[in-house]
Amino acid sequence: MNKNIVILGTQWGDEGKGKIVDVLTSKNSYVVRYQGGHNAGHTLVIDGKKIVLHLVPSGLLRDDVIGIIAHGVVLSPFALFQEVDMLENLGFHIKNRLFISDMSPLILKYHVAMDIAREKKLGLNALGTTGRGIGPAYEDKISRCSILCGDLKDIKILSVKLEKILDYYNHQFISFYNQPMMYYKDIIKELLPVIDFCHDMIQDTTDMLHNTVKNRKNIIFEGAQGSFLDVDHGTYPYVTSSNSTVGGIMTGTGVGPKHLDYILGITKAYSTRVGNGPFPTELFDDVDKHLSYYGHEFGSTTGRKRRTGWLDIVLLCRAIYLNSLSSLCLTKLDVLDGLKEIKICIAYKNIQTLEVIKYPSMYHLQNMRPIYETHPGWMQKTKGVTKLKDLPNEAQRYIHRIEELTNTPISIISTGPDRLHTIFIKDFTPI
Ligand code: GDP
Ligand code: IMO
Numbered sequence: 435m436n437k438n439i440v441i442l443g444t445q446w447g448d449e450g451k452g453k454i455v456d457v458l459t460s461k462n463s464y465v466v467r468y469q470g471g472h473n474a475g476h477t478l479v480i481d482g483k484k485i486v487l488h489l490v491p492s493g494l495l496r497d498d499v500i501g502i503i504a505h506g507v508v509l510s511p512f513a514l515f516q517e518v519d520m521l522e523n524l525g526f527h528i529k530n531r532l533f534i535s536d537m538s539p540l541i542l543k544y545h546v547a548m549d550i551a552r553e554k555k556l557g558l559n560a561l562g563t564t565g566r567g568i569g570p571a572y573e574d575k576i577s578r579c580s581i582l583c584g585d586l587k588d589i590k591i592l593s594v595k596l597e598k599i600l601d602y603y604n605h606q607f608i609s610f611y612n613q614p615m616m617y618y619k620d621i622i623k624e625l626l627p628v629i630d631f632c633h634d635m636i637q638d639t640t641d642m643l644h645n646t647v648k649n650r651k652n653i654i655f656e657g658a659q660g661s662f663l664d665v666d667h668g669t670y671p672y673v674t675s676s677n678s679t680v681g682g683i684m685t686g687t688g689v690g691p692k693h694l695d696y697i698l699g700i701t702k703a704y705s706t707r708v709g710n711g712p713f714p715t716e717l718f719d720d721v722d723k724h725l726s727y728y729g730h731e732f733g734s735t736t737g738r739k740r741r742t743g744w745l746d747i748v749l750l751c752r753a754i755y756l757n758s759l760s761s762l763c764l765t766k767l768d769v770l771d772g773l774k775e776i777k778i779c780i781a782y783k784n785i786q787t788l789e790v791i792k793y794p795s796m797y798h799l800q801n802m803r804p805i806y807e808t809h810p811g812w813m814q815k816t817k818g819v820t821k822l823k824d825l826p827n828e829a830q831r832y833i834h835r836i837e838e839l840t841n842t843p844i845s846i847i848s849t850g851p852d853r854l855h856t857i858f859i860k861d862f863t864p865i
């Protein structure tokens with residue numbers, strides 16, 4: 435078993451990362467979120483019960499696991515409070531096993547208001563954000579005016595910083611966005627109960643992780659979003675505001691590359707995207723209806739319908755090299771059950787130059803149209819299958835073809851939302 439495993443999305447998010455993090459987390463290990471915020475929605479199905487996590491690392495629902503929200507995450511203390519409360523009420527005692535970085539920038543209500551106001555102003559050109567304040571919170575970090583989690587421990591520092599930053603936000607709210615002003619005293623008042631709640635969780639998580647690595651404990655790094663929502667490598671500007679590719683781990687936790695032993699890329703057996711932006715293999719036909727219906731493709735955070743499309747090998751190959759992937763985990767194979775034929779995009783045609791392109795620049799992605807290879811589908815049920823040999827031949831051939839086209843092994847296949855609906859092929863053993 436590998437010591438430190440990275441689990442990240444290779445598409446536009448919602449690949450099924452949460453389920454796989456939960457499946458691969460073992461006792462006494464650490465699960466770390468390193469970027470994003472409560473824009474993420476990671477769904478676990480345990481004993482038939484569905485639980486959606488936004489901030490709490492997915493493996494934490496197993497006993498004796500420690501959860502860390504590192505400084506690369508932008509943290510809404512209210513969202514955290516609500517989520518921990520929900521889990522404690524369900525009987526998961528996680529509060530004393532969860533730590534948050536003192537250096538995490540906070541998301542407060544002015545970030546949310548700014549996110550929503552900006553999207554409204556963009557009208558038809560809106561990015562389709564989750565409206566959780568993620569972009570503005572990361573902007574504050576880069577402009578060096580964030581309020582940090584550590585500031586929650588000192589009301590005086592918190593008040594001075596809040597008053598100053600609100601001056602700037604209020605100026606924009608009033609003069610540009612036609613929004614009401616916000617007052618720092620109101621925000622402090624709302625924060626008081628959550629300050630109490632967060633107090634003991636706030637730590638130097640970089641140091642904690644350094645000791646964890648030194649003591650050779652297992653760490654799972656849980657990615658949020660997907661590779662093509664990365665602010666540097668994604669379909670800019672239709673991206674999130676953090677590095678969801680592997681680089682985000684180094685800057686977002688302080689753990690260096692030599693400690694990343696295995697990098698597992700989670701890939702849906704087809705594609706989905708929520709929000710706006712280029713999506714070369716997008717479908718608008720009955721197959722979209724099939725994928726949407728059988729895959730329950732509605733956002734875990736906002737409930738929006740996810741756009742659907744065929745698997746895109748061109749982008750998948752790019753995600754493999756962007757993240758130095760060790761292998762792939764193919765999820766939601768069962769959703770393809772009953773389709774007569776299944777397509778895989780193997781290259782693009784540029785609609786302006788008519789050239790066939792295998793390695794497009796992300797800058798030109800909106801001009802690319804897919805070139806497909808068509809495979810026979812299967813009519814049998816694969817849902818819940820736990821052994822490769824029990825999959826229909828057509829499904830095995832589809833899996834093998836993806837390995838061939840990407841030159842990358844598939845080590846895990848997910849055949850349903852439950853922990854148990856999993857096929858382990860290589861490298862991993864069930865827990
Ligand atoms: P994440 O954001 O990457 O963790 O993924 P989400 O939880 O947002 O979306 C994945 C959805 O697919 C969730 O509803 C999961 O319960 C579900 N899911 C995960 N793996 C499988 C699978 O293999 N088959 C099916 N049918 N559903 C799955
Ligand atoms: P998980 O971790 C899918 C998308 C939004 C929007 C863009 C920017 O569950 O895979 P933001 O609110 O981050 O500024 O929105 O990013 N987005 C996601 N799409 N899954 C997610 O997370 C997402 N988090 C953000 O829909 O297009």
Ligand code: MG
Pocket residue numbers: 447448449474475476477734
């Ligand atoms: Mg999700």
